[in-house]
Amino acid sequence: MDEKPDGKLPEDPLVRGPGSRLFLEWESYRRKRAMDAGNLVPVLGVILFFLPILIASGRESLPVSGAMIYVFAAWCVLIALSVWLSRLLSQPETSDTDGRDDGQL
Amino acid sequence: MVSFNILIAVCFAYVAFLFGIAFYADRQAARGRLKFLRSPLVYTLSLSIYCTAWTFYGAVGNAARTGLEFVTIYLGPSLVMVGWWWLLRRLVRIGRAQRITSIADLISSRFGKSNLLGVLVTLLAVVGTTPYIALQLQSVTLSFSVFSRDMSAGFMQVDLASTAFWVAVGLMLFTVLFGTRNLDANERHHGVVTAIAFEAIVKLVALLSVGAFVVWGLADGPADILTRMDASPIADWQIRPGRWAGLIFLSAAAFLCLPRMFQVMVVESADERNLAMAGWAFPLYLMLMSLFVLPIAVMGLELLPKGSNPDLFVLTLPLSQGWDGLALLSFLGGFSSATSMVIVAAIALSTMVSNHIVMPVWVSLRAPGATVSGDLRQVVLTARRVSIMVVVGLGYLYYRISGGGAALASIGLISFVGVSQVLPVMLGGLFWRRATKVAAAAGLITGFAIWLYTLFLPSIGGAGVLSKSVMQDGLFGLSVLRPQALFGTGGLDPVVHAIFWSMFLNSLVFFAVSLFTFPKPLERLQGVQFVNVFEHSQGPRGWTTAGAGAEDLLVMSQRILGAQQAQRLFEAEARAQGKLDHLPDSSPAFLERLERELAGSVGSATAHAMIGQIAEGASVSVQDLMAVADEAAQIMEYSSQLEAKSAELGHTAKQLSEANEKLTRLSVQKDAFLSQISHELRTPMTSIRAFSEILRDMDALTPADQTRYASIIHDETLRLTRLLDDLLDLSVLENGQVALNMEPVNLHDVLNRAVSAALAPQDDVPIRILRNIVQEDVDLISDGDRLSQVFINLISNARKYCTASDPVLEVAIQKQGNDVWIDFTDNGDGIPSHQQPLVFEKFARLTDHARAGGAGLGLAICREIMNNLGGSVAYLPEQGGAAFRVVVPLKS
Numbered sequence: 001m002d003e004k005p006d007g008k009l010p011e012d013p014l015v016r017g018p019g020s021r022l023f024l025e026w027e028s029y030r031r032k033r034a035m036d037a038g039n040l041v042p043v044l045g046v047i048l049f050f051l052p053i054l055i056a057s058g059r060e061s062l063p064v065s066g067a068m069i070y071v072f073a074a075w076c077v078l079i080a081l082s083v084w085l086s087r088l089l090s091q092p093e094t095s096d097t098d099g100r101d102d103g104q105l
Numbered sequence: 106m107v108s109f110n111i112l113i114a115v116c117f118a119y120v121a122f123l124f125g126i127a128f129y130a131d132r133q134a135a136r137g138r139l140k141f142l143r144s145p146l147v148y149t150l151s152l153s154i155y156c157t158a159w160t161f162y163g164a165v166g167n168a169a170r171t172g173l174e175f176v177t178i179y180l181g182p183s184l185v186m187v188g189w190w191w192l193l194r195r196l197v198r199i200g201r202a203q204r205i206t207s208i209a210d211l212i213s214s215r216f217g218k219s220n221l222l223g224v225l226v227t228l229l230a231v232v233g234t235t236p237y238i239a240l241q242l243q244s245v246t247l248s249f250s251v252f253s254r255d256m257s258a259g260f261m262q263v264d265l266a267s268t269a270f271w272v273a274v275g276l277m278l279f280t281v282l283f284g285t286r287n288l289d290a291n292e293r294h295h296g297v298v299t300a301i302a303f304e305a306i307v308k309l310v311a312l313l314s315v316g317a318f319v320v321w322g323l324a325d326g327p328a329d330i331l332t333r334m335d336a337s338p339i340a341d342w343q344i345r346p347g348r349w350a351g352l353i354f355l356s357a358a359a360f361l362c363l364p365r366m367f368q369v370m371v372v373e374s375a376d377e378r379n380l381a382m383a384g385w386a387f388p389l390y391l392m393l394m395s396l397f398v399l400p401i402a403v404m405g406l407e408l409l410p411k412g413s414n415p416d417l418f419v420l421t422l423p424l425s426q427g428w429d430g431l432a433l434l435s436f437l438g439g440f441s442s443a444t445s446m447v448i449v450a451a452i453a454l455s456t457m458v459s460n461h462i463v464m465p466v467w468v469s470l471r472a473p474g475a476t477v478s479g480d481l482r483q484v485v486l487t488a489r490r491v492s493i494m495v496v497v498g499l500g501y502l503y504y505r506i507s508g509g510g511a512a513l514a515s516i517g518l519i520s521f522v523g524v525s526q527v528l529p530v531m532l533g534g535l536f537w538r539r540a541t542k543v544a545a546a547a548g549l550i551t552g553f554a555i556w557l558y559t560l561f562l563p564s565i566g567g568a569g570v571l572s573k574s575v576m577q578d579g580l581f582g583l584s585v586l587r588p589q590a591l592f593g594t595g596g597l598d599p600v601v602h603a604i605f606w607s608m609f610l611n612s613l614v615f616f617a618v619s620l621f622t623f624p625k626p627l628e629r630l631q632g633v634q635f636v637n638v639f640e641h642s643q644g645p646r647g648w649t650t651a652g653a654g655a656e657d658l659l660v661m662s663q664r665i666l667g668a669q670q671a672q673r674l675f676e677a678e679a680r681a682q683g684k685l686d687h688l689p690d691s692s693p694a695f696l697e698r699l700e701r702e703l704a705g706s707v708g709s710a711t712a713h714a715m716i717g718q719i720a721e722g723a724s725v726s727v728q729d730l731m732a733v734a735d736e737a738a739q740i741m742e743y744s745s746q747l748e749a750k751s752a753e754l755g756h757t758a759k760q761l762s763e764a765n766e767k768l769t770r771l772s773v774q775k776d777a778f779l780s781q782i783s784h785e786l787r788t789p790m791t792s793i794r795a796f797s798e799i800l801r802d803m804d805a806l807t808p809a810d811q812t813r814y815a816s817i818i819h820d821e822t823l824r825l826t827r828l829l830d831d832l833l834d835l836s837v838l839e840n841g842q843v844a845l846n847m848e849p850v851n852l853h854d855v856l857n858r859a860v861s862a863a864l865a866p867q868d869d870v871p872i873r874i875l876r877n878i879v880q881e882d883v884d885l886i887s888d889g890d891r892l893s894q895v896f897i898n899l900i901s902n903a904r905k906y907c908t909a910s911d912p913v914l915e916v917a918i919q920k921q922g923n924d925v926w927i928d929f930t931d932n933g934d935g936i937p938s939h940q941q942p943l944v945f946e947k948f949a950r951l952t953d954h955a956r957a958g959g960a961g962l963g964l965a966i967c968r969e970i971m972n973n974l975g976g977s978v979a980y981l982p983e984q985g986g987a988a989f990r991v992v993v994p995l996k997s
Contacts, residue, residue, distance in 0.1 A: 045188070049184065082388065086384050
């Protein structure tokens, strides 16, 4: 992804798209932000779901009920974030937002 | 109590209903009413085949044994789904852009359409999935047995094996019917997907109902359940960090790599926008599926007698409380989970087997090109149907051989680890352009081997495959090679141990080999297509058009896609190209599109090979280009050789034609010469005859007349003799047979001799000759007599033809290198330029005959003499009068 074909003019919309502009329209900016968030949600999920290991390592034992509530709560948070994100990301792309930003990391 | 007959009837009714749904959906799809079938809801629900009977029943059992750990296998897929923007979107986009038909096709296509990789992944998938199918059969059979356990009225002892057999047969039938109805280029099975979506709802409703019954029916709501939970044996649960993390990772990996998941997630995906909803809705589905698992386990442990199988709590709990209807619903939920998994897995595997094993073999066995006889479509469908039966049959066989039981129950995770071996190669292929085919194969084989050794083989039959000594002391007695403690890592859980080592070594080999190998051109092309899928909406330019005739392509496509669809495709393309007839030009773009369409039916490797056969294997790869360049260089060399030869030939031809021209000229000259000579001979002969007749016949002649006539005759014979002498001389000179008397001579002497000889007999027209005695003093080695002959000729010509009233001939001498130039220039009118080329020709007399007194051979003889002496004589134009230059070498 980091290897854009060289030697093409940036004007070629198929290669760079308007993303090569320095400043984006407000809508585009929002969209790009949502894409960044879309990439980060699974990272947050990993941390949330792996947290019980760290929590448990500090104590004798973890009450099952508490652990269950925590896990499901974390799950719900992730789902809620996901709902919000997918609303942002599935909005029809305006002409100059252009979904060609391929979600680079 | 539910009677066995009712159970069977419900089962049949349910299956019939599923058939109906599938049939209806297929009909709707055929009519083009796809809106609902392609909706995000159906897509999300179809993903639920992740929740198999193993998770439906087994999750509760798992929860009863290991507490909250059961949830890990739902957490992994949830993470993958919420990260759809990053990974799944890419996967689906690639799947659609490249018309990927299976995970094996994805890997094969990514690494240069390599069929080797396709076969590897297919084998891995079959080995990994077969036990899983067996597990589903076991679940269904077990659930049947639960109902038959209470032997009441009308119940007969259910033969478990025969139940499994009939379930397997039923599933085969359904899958063959709806999975291979048509060979859709998009490889979508609307009927199957819709039926699965329906089953997903049944599963969820069943589990939620049992959960609700447990929480609000058996316990006093959530708070009460939580209290009971902490009081139950499950409360002893301790989180095992290795397993917790390992299983979350494993389930995420398996979610991506399981052939059936890939089938519904990528292959059946109609629109990547569906992911936006699935991204949150599927995690929600999974959460709901697991929400009541712990409560059911807790209540089961509490209420059911000790020793009850916790795997069946979902069924036995409602049954024990007399809630038969709920139990039946729960049974249907489990039944749904099992059937949907088997159906999709069988479709996915059959696609892989037929596309990567059967079709390549079939194609390679047939004569190449479009001349193959028979309907290829039928071959593909048959291959798929047989593959489905083989896959389900293998599952059944595995179930029979393993004998069911606990050994089978653990196979779920083992199977996950097996199919997850594709993950490094898949992710590497999606994100890393420099990953190579060899590396992918090496990584897959490494991972597969380690999985077999550390997990799969130890799991089956204990002492059967791997002996006890191997298990305890390692292979060849090396303790570092103990299957469940590689390199001394014995403290790990066997599954985590296997995940770690297989994934680590798989990735290590994959990356290391990639670093040391170089991808083939097609791999690099595909690599760019995959890694930069969002930048390249256009596909690779795969084919040159040269060899592919549109008719051949149409014939072949009809065999695979079916006549109607193929013709539609071709017509559309022809219209797009602006052509009036139905056949489009086989442009690279069209070939590529066609290849993808075909790839949807027979897999990318086979489609590539088939188009390749028609397009004369003309895939434009850098390799080919290099070969072409090589060839071109050879051709150029050859052609330059040809050119040289042809130039040589041309040269020879030119020489020939020159020679020919010369010969013709010579022949003409010879004719002219003959006619001239006969004329020249004839004229004096006529005079001689006439006067000799007069002398003979006339008696009364005066002596004066007699003398006059005799002297005429004498003159004429002299003239004849001179002519013949000249001719002889010329002939000798021309043939180069002349004997030259080369000796030291002085030019001055030669000129003296010539001047006196030339002027001696003449007295009528005096000509002054201007000479430079100092210049003339040049010593030569030459034939003095011949040279003077030339000079005499030139001087007498000047005397004869110079028209000036006071004729003067100037003889100028100059030395030029090894030559002496002797110029004879008179002050007459000279020779007109158009006649200049002729003066050295034989019998060339420019003026009237009378004055010449010669036969016109003088200059011709001069030229021949000079040629023989190694010099030349030439006319010098524009010198004020007639000017000749004689060039004599100082030494011959």
